[in-house]
Amino acid sequence: MIAILMSTYNGSLFIKEQIESILKQTNKEWLLYIRDDGSTDDTRMILQEYAKKNPNKIHLLRDEFMNMGAGRSFMYLLKVVDADYYMFCDQDDVWMENKIERTYSYLRELEQKYGENTAIGVFTDLTVVDADLTVLMPSLWKGDNRNPDFVYDFYKQWTNRHASYGCTQMFNLAAKKLLLPYRQFEGTMGAHDNWVEYILIKKGVYDYIDESTILYRQHGTNVVGANFSHSYKDDIHKIFHDPSLLWGKIVKDYKRMKIMPFHVSLSKVLWYRFYQSIEAFIKKSL
Incomplete structure (x- = not known):
């Protein structure tokens, strides 16, 4: 079973589109686990409605921690959810219908090559869109000068702009065992995806699919977004x-x-x- 881990915070504007895109996935062997990180808008109400309509697919987690920040919230989900495979999911994107199928298929290929007890992760490209889903950049990697091949050299990945985003990652149970306990990077809201890539590059297998599987939405309240004006x-x-x-x-x-x-x-x-x-x-x- 594949566990999709979603952390939400004041995401009422786009959360429905994201959940609908997950429900439309061609691969149905998944469960969606959602932890709200202290929203003050209608996000929790929307999540409760979807969980009520889809009790066998969507599970809301409750805890006493309130606002942990994106990175800690995602990794808390990873800690408490039991599954064979894991994916991170942002609250404001749209997944292409074959996202899970394509990523899972390649991860299984790598497991057949390296063994299921090997820590393995996979990531993909992203299509950057605006708030209305108008395409701004068909490929984040090509349009924003991000080289996915850097994951084959730990120090290149460490010192360059990353092509690996958490919302495209999938990894296996063996990887989870390496990723916990999680240590938050200072001064960063997310960084859980950096943690995943660093550890899997160093201690496991980390590879990519050279195609986009997600509409990566850019808007005014993203925790982390693509910075087109920045040239490395x-x-x-x-x-x-x-x-x-x-x-x-x-x-x-x-x-x-x-x-x-x-x-x-x-x-x-x-x-x-x-x-x-x-x-x-x-x-x-x-």
Whole structure:
């Protein structure tokens, strides 16, 4: 069974479309577990209505923690829900009808190759849309210069912009056992997806499907969204001219390294960042 884990917070505007897209999935071997993180709008009422109409598919979790923040809320769900496979689900996107089927199929292929006791995760591309679902970017990876191949090199993934988003991830039970206990990164609202990718790249198998399986909605209240105006090369160019910016990144690197449950080489992180700075500066100057 596949457990879909959804954390909600004041999501009444788009939550119905998201749940409807899950109910329309071609793969029906799933259960949706939802934890509301202290909403003050109509989100809880909407969730109760869907759970009442779909008691065999949708389960609402209740606890005393109230507002935990997105990352901790998602990982709390992972801790308390028992399943064979897990997916994270945002409250405001729309899943393509074959999202579960495609992701699960490839994950099973990897399990046949590496064994079911191997921690394995899979992620996909995203189609970026606005609040009305008008397509802004058919491929986040291509349109926003994100390279999914970086997951094959831990230090490239650590020091570059990520192509792996939690709302496209699926992983198996063996992966869950590695991912808990969860440690929240300082100063981040989400970061549960970063935690998943770092650990699976280092300790398991983490691969991707080069196609979009989700309409990733951009609007004014996203916890984390795509930043189209940001250019990583421009950022590196600024760092080259202002070393204090690089120092800030190194401090952030160090804080994250201390949290990880395995050794991360500071010298390798520094080398990768230095190499990227030089490469970007040369390209910018041409």
